[in-house]
Amino acid sequence: MNVGAIALPQLPPERFRGVVEAAEEAGLEELWLWEDCFLTSGVATVSAALAWTDRLTVGVGLLPVPLRNVAIAAMELATLHRLFPGRARIGVGHGVQDWMGQVGARAGSPMTLLREHVTALRELLAGERVTVDGRYVHLDGVALDWPPTAAAPVLVGASGPKTLRLAGEIGDGVIISAGNTPDDVRAARAVIGDSPLVVYLHTATGPGAAERLEGERVRWGYDTIEDRAVSGDADAVAEQVGRWAEAGADTVVLQPAPDDPDPEGFVRFAATVATIRRGTPAAAR
Template identity: 30%
Template sequence: MTVSLRLNNDVESSALLDLARAAESAGFDQLWVSNDLMIRSAPVLLGALATATSRIELGIGIANPYTVHPAEIAMMAATMQELSGGRFRLGLAAGAAEFLGWVGISQPTPLTTTREAFRAIKALLDGGRPVDVPGTGSGWAEEAYLRVPPVPTPISIGAMSPKMVAFAAQEADGVLALLFPPEHFTVVREQVETAAAEVGRDLADFDLPACVWLSVDDDQEVADRALAHKLAYYGSAFSPYLLTRAGLSRGDFAGIDASLRAGDPEGAADQVTPAMLRLGISGDPDAVVSRCLSLIESGVEHLSFGPPLGADPVAAVELIGETVLPRLTGVTV
């Protein structure tokens, strides 16, 4: 069983270092940092984390080819591999159209753009030239290659739509599919298996984490409140496809969005319903273990816990390490 931790780049730098050290001590295998627009730079944060840790793998989740050119993404990945001693993992995706709109960037052809970027980045990291690889788009010249030694790097695709999941299954090393609700894992796994079979691909080394939002605390209400704030901020940006699977729609978040626009985050959190809370996992350690075990029974081999984690993230990571992971990592299906 692989266990990973996902953190947002809204965490203060010094606090992120504390969380990384706590995650490594708690026994997590991987640590991923988001790169949401207009907050902190994930590549800079990961550079600091690479020097503050020694064992845990480090990933960016995600880089996107709309705000950063694939050549620079490859440069960043190669440098991170060098700095971390080969512990870096790259997450690549199209990004959220709503957030890209904040900076005046449109998102036409997200699947095509992501596929072309992936192929170019992979070629560069493997020591090749994008110009020699079909499906990398136009504009690459013979001179476009990295002037550093080849650094093959695991690349996972951030995906929510079935088509993006299928692309990841056929070409990438893994897929980062946010699961709202967590039980959506079985659907994603089926999509991955079907797409891989179409091209005759063996998925033995394919990384398919169950990426869930987690909030844990000895007090159920405290855990739920932390998750409610997270859902209030991001809920309306979720894919309609995923919300529908949970019996929800973007319209259900209209009142929440209005409260946020009015500068009332507490009022927004008050409107998060029990059905919305089921989009993630929250509760005391026993409740968290129970829901995670049901995921493992459905075939999950990699559990990936994302924020809010809890009211006190460092304490939550330590609590997970002490009371949750020991009851999960030895489980076999």
Template identity: 30%
Template sequence: MTASTERVSVGVRVPPCDRADRITATVRRAERLGFDAAWFPDSQLLWRDVFTTLTAAALGTERIGLGTAVTNLATRHPAVVASAARSVAELAPGRFTLGLGVGNSSVGPVGLRQSTTGEMRAGLALLRSLLDGEEHEFAGPAGTVRSRLRDPQPGVPLHLAASGPRNLRLAGEAADGAILLSGVSPRTLSGATARVREGERAAGRAVGTVPVTVSAYCEVTDDVEAAARRIKPICASIAQNGGAPFLALAGIHVDVPDTVEGVYPDLVHAEDWDAAVKVASAWVDDVTALRFAEEFCLFGTADDIARRLRALHADGVGGVFLQHVGSYDPPTELIEAVGASVLPAL
């Protein structure tokens, strides 16, 4: 998914929260309204299978870019991911991006740990070699075997989602793109991008050649204060999962315990969002929520959001994918609002 040189590429995150044919209808609507990409998260207990949904979307669309944001190499073996990626890429030539991450909501609910930076480095190398058609030596209890992926699909872009410094540098060293989870705050975004560029230098790559895509919660609204109160669980989740230093750079100081009771499965994917807002209010007050919305998110009028998207493009960000609040309904309202008023302004 290559960003336009004239403006930032604008995508939307679409959770596979319904039947694949219904999700495909949502993606078709985004395509008609001018979105550049649709990104699908992967969590086997929360949503439908991401590659099944991507297959339906690939067959049901013509132009829009499609990607995982993100799948993982913990609940899915790299060889399985390579086969799935090949299968989608051949249905949507030049439109598919394989976004990878450490696991997050996929690993937690089944008692697994997130992938380490070393495991991600090895996984990226293995995926690339399999997709390129090269043989790989797999080690198992019965010994080692050499195998390859039949009908490979060279050239599938591998993007790494990262928030910590080690994985940000790894994205610059070894991935085809970086997906930044730092939000759109200029202070945190510049720091995250700098780590990606450090990785490029370490690998001998030309600085600035690894494209950067930023994820951002978004709402077109005239009442940012009211909308901000709804994203308290997101702010609390970032603090809980190692993002407190990023928040502190923007003057947001939140201390959330490692374990939070009363929310399933976690704060950012809560099935009962109103309950999650109430729980998160113990650590995130209204003033903090508003600051978080203004610094990290794209909340405001269509003109406000368009202006900030232009500024991101001027700062070297190639793409943004917008997220709505909620995990178990499609981002229909966000797609309509941005498609009607923000994209035309760009």
């Protein structure tokens, strides 16, 4: 199981490079980014993060498909995979419907759009020439001149059972948001089968951790934060993360609160948690 961390888009873009470089220097396995309306672009930030680093895997979870023509999405992802082979993990999803409505991109059937978009996207990334006339996706003999030279997995974000079932069917992996308990992860795993599963996990450490997690409870409308978050020092968090791993997560991505006072410190903390999970002795950390 991998352990990663999220660099939240609430961080001003000019602060982003410091977080990325801290993650690389600390040996973090995966740094994940969001494309939330109306904060930062997923493609611009992942491109910059990959260019600033040599080893770090950078994920985007997720790119809302209503905002992109599938041909543009395929061109963007193919370019990333050819520039930085094996270092990008890209997820897509139907997006937050209220946000999609704000920009005039809300689909009558988000599930139909997601199916059509992901199916065509994977075919384009595989180097195929695609013709399709769907409800939302229309392509006439489109093929990429520069498709990826190796596999370019497309992960799909999901929440409810119907979307989870679809994501497990059409994607190369599934992403589920923070706030899911270990029991929720087990239920998701039962729906998606063997598909790789990325799980975000609310995490807080250091002074004010309890207050930040209470803020997350209120922000997301949870009745309780218990079993929805982890906190403590690196050893404590590493032990708690094991519960989500045992429930079926292949990658657990630690998600800080937006008011975390030290984003650079948080990614270093996540790297330490990952080291502990790998079983590295304390003297070697």
